[in-house]
Amino acid sequence: MSAPASRIPGQRVTINDVAALAGVSKGAVSLAFNNRPGVSPATRERIFAAAGELGWSPNQTARNLSGQRAGIVGLAICRPARLLGLEPFYMEFISGIEDVLAERSCSLLLRLVRDLDEETALYKEWWRGRTVGGAILVDFHQDDPRIAPLRTLGMPAVAVGHPSLTGGFPSVWTDDASAAAEAVRYLAALGHRRIARVGGPAGLGHSGIRAAAFEDTMTELGLDGRRQVATGFVGEEGARATRSLLTAPDRPTAIVYDNDIMAVAGAAVAAEMGLAVPDDLSLLAWDDSQLCRLTHPPLSAMSHDVHQFGEQVARTLFGVIEGTHTGAYQVPTPSLTPRGSTGPPRRT
Amino acid sequence: MSAPASRIPGQRVTINDVAALAGVSKGAVSLAFNNRPGVSPATRERIFAAAGELGWSPNQTARNLSGQRAGIVGLAICRPARLLGLEPFYMEFISGIEDVLAERSCSLLLRLVRDLDEETALYKEWWRGRTVGGAILVDFHQDDPRIAPLRTLGMPAVAVGHPSLTGGFPSVWTDDASAAAEAVRYLAALGHRRIARVGGPAGLGHSGIRAAAFEDTMTELGLDGRRQVATGFVGEEGARATRSLLTAPDRPTAIVYDNDIMAVAGAAVAAEMGLAVPDDLSLLAWDDSQLCRLTHPPLSAMSHDVHQFGEQVARTLFGVIEGTHTGAYQVPTPSLTPRGSTGPPRRT
The missing domain is CATH 3.40.50.2300 (Response regulator)
Structure with a gap:
């Protein structure tokens, strides 16, 4: 069992290091992290502790294997920063995305852009630089100029918007x-x-x-x-x-x-x-x-449950990345919740 | 001048590709991106167009040079996702951070975590995996358990909180x-x-x-x-x-x-x-x-200008990364803005 202190700082941690520190096989580490039976609760805890100490996650392995940062999902938003901070929609939407990402030890890479050209250039950079494993495209316009270059790019992406706007990208939309x-x-x-x-x-x-x-x-x-x-x-x-x-x-x-x-x-x-x-x-x-x-x-x-909408968008993106999702997914239509602010008009 | 179509998709783009496509020297690309004199406006435009087409940015170069993702800043937040979506503070704070990051073509890597141990393990993974060039630490507790392991890690970080809480990390705080x-x-x-x-x-x-x-x-x-x-x-x-x-x-x-x-x-x-x-x-x-x-x-x-607070936090982090900032930075103290909801109590 190798002591973690003997490792050179900055050296890449592998599943072997985790297995060695926990005193188990590589297979046991994999079972523990995939939440599969065959590992006792005590061993599982020891494996998680070893991984925590070494700063290792299975995600990193997936990334090494694919050469792509599957653990990172990109989201560019083309709105002024100050405005974004004032709009409750985006934070709830992002919180829904984060909920699903966290389950898979993935993170959201967020960038504000000034215009759609900058957004397209950014996605090219992120994808070609292997920074992200996929992206979430939002705020579609009529005849959106991002569609053609981003389809050519071949980056897995999910579009948030009505299929009539999103140019063939797998999409999540509300009616x-x-x-x-x-x-x-x-x-x-x-x-x-x-x-x-x-x-x-x-x-x-x-x-x-x-x-x-x-x-x-x-x-x-x-x-x-x-x-x-x-x-x-x-x-x-x-x-x-x-x-x-x-x-x-x-x-x-x-x-x-x-x-x-x-x-x-x-x-x-x-x-x-x-x-x-x-x-x-x-x-x-x-x-x-x-x-x-x-x-x-x-x-x-x-x-309209915006948090759940965000969750569905993230789940759909993972489906696209894994090749199991291609079409359009419709979330429940916003429905009327009557409260005190609506009633018959006063007769005048 | 090489045609961009001849490049193999996914191959790393370099400053040489940009120079070749724009028909200029590498030095001219560097001058243009550093906003320095010596390149005509027309050439500058051609260089930016070539870089945009290839999805290249100088940032990527810096990253290649340092072997560290200086273009990505990490932020882990230990709050339930649904709650985060409801709290106006964080979105305004993040929008301020994004404003400064966007100026430098940097992005924010956002992850929600369930507890402080998970947060510490995440930062270890991000730093050792060279995912981030630095991090923003928030929501400090008394005797915060993140301080010791993260100081050992050596990752550039800025702490948001009073210096009495943030254990020697460079910090940004309000009184x-x-x-x-x-x-x-x-x-x-x-x-x-x-x-x-x-x-x-x-x-x-x-x-x-x-x-x-x-x-x-x-x-x-x-x-x-x-x-x-x-x-x-x-x-x-x-x-x-x-x-x-x-x-x-x-x-x-x-x-x-x-x-x-x-x-x-x-x-x-x-x-x-x-x-x-x-x-x-x-x-x-x-x-x-x-x-x-x-x-x-x-x-x-x-x-309290939360957006500006976020801006200052991002600027301080860049100072820490560049080695020009070490101490505590105090932003303006929140000040009273009297409006209609406060007045003398009614005499009863």
Whole structure:
């Protein structure tokens, strides 16, 4: 049994070192780490302790074998850093990804980029430099310029977005069109005729899908009191859009927001303008989060488990890397959770 | 000039490939990437285009030279993934780190761990496997068990926390004690005698520092109507703590919260119980964020630019890696931003 102190610092640790330190065979180390029977609990503990002391994990072995950093998954996000810090969506999404990655002793390599060209160049560098074993592609645009170069690259990747946007990449998506239609139908059923939507950036694919579904459903229901405002997902912009909608003639009696933070901002604007929620104004958030339950009244929302969505994206990526997944995976459609912020409009 | 199509996919790209494709010398590529004079704007553009096409960056060169992944910085966070997704602090902190990393074409390697032993083992793996060039250590506890093994490891690291907690690691810290004292003094000056604090987990170093400063300042001011509740930073726990404080005999007339989301929850509980803010109850948040400005009334807060804090942490880490930084760096102390949620208590 070799003492760990005799190893040269920085020298690569192998499964042999772990087996030697724990006083077991290589096969026993493998069984222990693959959570398979054949190793007693006490031996398993000894193996884990030896691996911990040496800083070894089975992951490192996989990496040595493949010559590829399968233990690292890349995620480039093309949004200003300050904005990212303010958007609850991404942190919940990333936390879901991390949950699945941690199970497999994998880590997420995160980079903010300024534009899609920089993003494409980064993925080329990560893949050719063997930095990542695969990547998660987000925020698809119409005719997204990343698709062609990244398909050529051959890096395993999962695209987050509707298959109509993601150019043949294996994808994970939510049916935003049906959810947007459900939101409008619910408000119409409560008696609202003038419904507005405070949406995300016009260029983003999923914002476009929601905007079109909003228009179509309003038309289908014969409601022409519709207005849509595009924003950058920031609370202040949600507040500004709400003030502008509420001070216009024929103000809406209901507003649908594309994220939770803008809906919270909308509720504060209603309070500031002396409008009662929901009697004077109904508010409906998207991507239900704890924020929606913490306001008074709590906000009705299109509930969507963003954490679970992130988990599914990570699981799908592992499927792509292992060659067991190729198509599109649809997660549950966001569904309406009515709370105190929506109700019939007051008769005037 | 070699055509890029002739390269074998996956083969390592070098500065020679970039120079060949751009039709310039290696020296010109280096000048262009180091932003030095001696290359015309047109040539510079051609070099950047060639590097982009090949997926090359100077960073990769540095990495090859040093044998260490200087382009990757590690951050392990020991919190449940779901909780992380709900805490605004971390995303703003990470966005600040990313802002500085992006300037240097570096990326953040993020991993959630279950306990401090797993975290220590992970850093050993990352450092010995040459995965990271340095690390950011967060959430220090009293007598933190990570300190001894990680100091032995010799990995460049910056610790986020008070120097009394971070065991000799170069650190970046805020004076939480002075800020907590300022919060109490301000509320006392408004006339509050019964002040409560809804804090973070008792084991976390910075929560402990704030708790002690709260106690000391209340004692110094001769105020004995004090109560402190420890929570896990979650909104629901903040709501529960607030309800329990407000239903006790001799309820507090002012509450200080350790994060913004719990303060928002506290405001909703006040509304639910029919208490007017600030007449019946003053609320003071910590880590001012857009959330605090979006409630009605907006929340007074101990303002602290978390994004800038993250930037400073990343800059300090680069200083440590480059050998130019060793000591402790103090960022500005959180300062009081009074808004509508604090005022003198109503005379009863």
